[in-house]
Amino acid sequence: xxxxxxxxxxxxxxxxxxxxxxxxxxxxxxxxxxxxxxxxxxxxxxxxxxxxxxxxxxxxxxxxxxxxxxxxxxxxxxxxxxxxxxxxxxxxxxxxxxxxxxxxxxxxxxxxxxx
Amino acid sequence: xxxxxxxxxxxxxxxxxxxxxxxxxxxxxxxxxxxxxxxxxxxxxxxxxxxxxxxxxxxxxxxxxxxxxxxxxxxxxxxxxxxxxxxxxxxxxxxxxxxxxxxxxxxxxxxxxxxxxxxxxxxxxxxxxxxxxxxxxxxxxxxxxxxxxxxxxxxxxxxxxxxxxxxxxxxxxxxxxxxxxxxxxxxxxxxxxxxxxxxxxxxxxxxxxxxxxxxxxxxxxxxxxxxxxxxxxxxxxxxxxxxxxxxxxxxxxxxxxxxxxxxxxxxxxxxxxxxxxxxxxxxxxxxxxxxxxxxxxxxxxxxxxxxxxxxxxxxxxxxxxxxxxxxxxxxxxxxxxxxxxxxxxxxxxxx
Ligand SMILES: Cc1cc2nc3c(=O)[nH]c(=O)nc-3n(C[C@H](O)[C@H](O)[C@H](O)COP(=O)(O)OP(=O)(O)OC[C@H]3O[C@@H](n4cnc5c(N)ncnc54)[C@H](O)[C@@H]3O)c2cc1C
Ligand code: FES
Numbered sequence: 188x189x190x191x192x193x194x195x196x197x198x199x200x201x202x203x204x205x206x207x208x209x210x211x212x213x214x215x216x217x218x219x220x221x222x223x224x225x226x227x228x229x230x231x232x233x234x235x236x237x238x239x240x241x242x243x244x245x246x247x248x249x250x251x252x253x254x255x256x257x258x259x260x261x262x263x264x265x266x267x268x269x270x271x272x273x274x275x276x277x278x279x280x281x282x283x284x285x286x287x288x289x290x291x292x293x294x295x296x297x298x299x300x301x302x
Numbered sequence: 303x304x305x306x307x308x309x310x311x312x313x314x315x316x317x318x319x320x321x322x323x324x325x326x327x328x329x330x331x332x333x334x335x336x337x338x339x340x341x342x343x344x345x346x347x348x349x350x351x352x353x354x355x356x357x358x359x360x361x362x363x364x365x366x367x368x369x370x371x372x373x374x375x376x377x378x379x380x381x382x383x384x385x386x387x388x389x390x391x392x393x394x395x396x397x398x399x400x401x402x403x404x405x406x407x408x409x410x411x412x413x414x415x416x417x418x419x420x421x422x423x424x425x426x427x428x429x430x431x432x433x434x435x436x437x438x439x440x441x442x443x444x445x446x447x448x449x450x451x452x453x454x455x456x457x458x459x460x461x462x463x464x465x466x467x468x469x470x471x472x473x474x475x476x477x478x479x480x481x482x483x484x485x486x487x488x489x490x491x492x493x494x495x496x497x498x499x500x501x502x503x504x505x506x507x508x509x510x511x512x513x514x515x516x517x518x519x520x521x522x523x524x525x526x527x528x529x530x531x532x533x534x535x536x537x538x539x540x541x542x543x544x545x546x547x548x549x550x551x552x553x554x555x556x557x558x559x560x561x562x563x564x565x566x567x568x569x570x571x572x573x574x575x576x577x578x579x580x581x582x583x584x585x586x587x588x589x590x591x592x593x594x595x596x597x598x599x600x601x602x603x604x605x606x607x608x609x610x611x612x613x614x615x616x617x618x619x620x621x622x623x624x625x626x627x628x629x630x631x632x633x634x635x636x637x638x639x640x641x642x643x644x645x646x647x648x649x650x651x652x653x
Binding site for chain 1: 347348351420421426428429460461462483484485487488489548549551552554566567568592
């Protein structure tokens with residue numbers, strides 16, 4: 188039984204490999220990058236640098252589950268075209284809005300770029 | 303040695319406004335930024351995007367905000383060390399600080415204000431073997447002085463705003479500009495994309511897509527780059543300059559080793575008082591600091607800059623009292639001899 192029915196549950200693997208199961212509200216207009224910040228799963232300044240406008244790739248993540256996500260926008264596609272460590276399942280977390288269909292989504296944060 | 307009253311690390315909006323507030327207190331400022339231009343995030347990440355929460359500006363472009371801040375502080379003759387990273391700090395016997403950059407430029411000041419934002423903007427480097435060897439020998443990630451490319455053959459890589467803008471700019475002075483990008487699509491302001499299209503159509507520049515520079519060649523100086531197209535074909539292109547523009551990402555950088563109290567990538571300050579750090583005389587303002595309730599917003603940086611300047615005044619002028627006056631009342635006397643003041647009312651009878 189979930190704490191709140193307006194929450195979905197997500198699995199997030201941080202950059203050190205630690206697994207976190209977190210609740211994410213679907214009614215607050217948040218995206219996946221916001222959730223990572225909400226739970227402090229990556230140090231400040233290493234995620235969400237551009238504030239979520241697909242212009243920095245600091246929120247790059249790999250999708251581990253088989254959820255069907257909305258296609259990438261041109262901006263997301265272009266930004267991912269500029270960075271290294273990009274895989275076929277790479278997405279920008281800031282471009283994925285939290286909604287009820289993402290229940291159980293599993294992601295892994297891509298390594299921080301300048302470490 | 304560059305001498306000043308308040309040495310500011312960073313030249314983002316917080317630093318630029320600090321110059322103005324310091325000027326009102328007759329204090330000089332000198333700014334160091336690793337970027338080639340002032341403005342911090344506003345000029346590096348989103349110059350053409352609007353901001354809606356600057357008080358009294360219902361809407362202002364980030365680039366425009368930078369220009370206005372520069373205009374506002376110009377009368378106080380700020381000094382700039384641009385394109386250099388503040389690397390080390392040391393304290394002299396008289397209590398003053400010496401800050402040295404990666405290029406060896408030394409700065410002396412009784413007060414240091416760190417306005418380093420999210421950190422030093424560092425270029426995203428492409429994954430090319432040996433690229434470090436030819437850095438500054440034909441390979442550059444930041445264009446500091448475009449004149450060095452006059453009459454040269456230049457290869458630019460990247461697909462964002464800065465790749466587009468520099469392609470446009472350098473097409474006017476370089477002998478030949480080639481733009482190489484991994485995709486056919488470019489991402490940037492509409493006018494930049496259109497201009498690059500025009501330049502291509504008129505044969506003024508060369509565009510190679512989708513392709514990626516995969517190796518570079520040259521002994522003491524860059525001689526050529528090799529790019530690989532999507533179907534695996536390799537081609538060599540002789541050139542004197544290779545400029546990969548894949549954006550910059552911020553990193554706290556050398557400041558992390560200055561003995562400051564760091565919490566979650568930010569510098570802890572005393573917000574109840576004056577935004578001083580654990581090192582007396584060293585302040586941290588704007589996005590780079592942290593305290594309970596901190597918000598990384600431009601307007602909060604402005605407030606912090608103002609309080610920092612007043613605390614700096616007390617350090618620099620010990621024992622002297624300062625009485626706050628309104629700019630409207632006293633006017634503003636620039637260090638460049640200019641004076642701004644309200645027009646005086648007249649006393650005149652009306653018959
Ligand atoms: C896309 C986007 C949209 C935003 N929208 C808004 C908004 O609507 N409203 C709002 O209030 N804020 C907004 N912000 C946040 C705002 O831009 C920041 O709060 C502001 O830029 C912080 O200013 P700053 O001067 O403290 O730091 P910065 O602007 O980050 O500048 C710091 C400078 O210091 C330099 N530096 C750091 N370390 C060193 C070193 N060791 N040596 C030399 N140089 C160094 C860096 O290169 C950088 O240029 C937005 C940010 C982004 C990315
Ligand atoms: S936060 Fe910058 S791309 Fe997502």
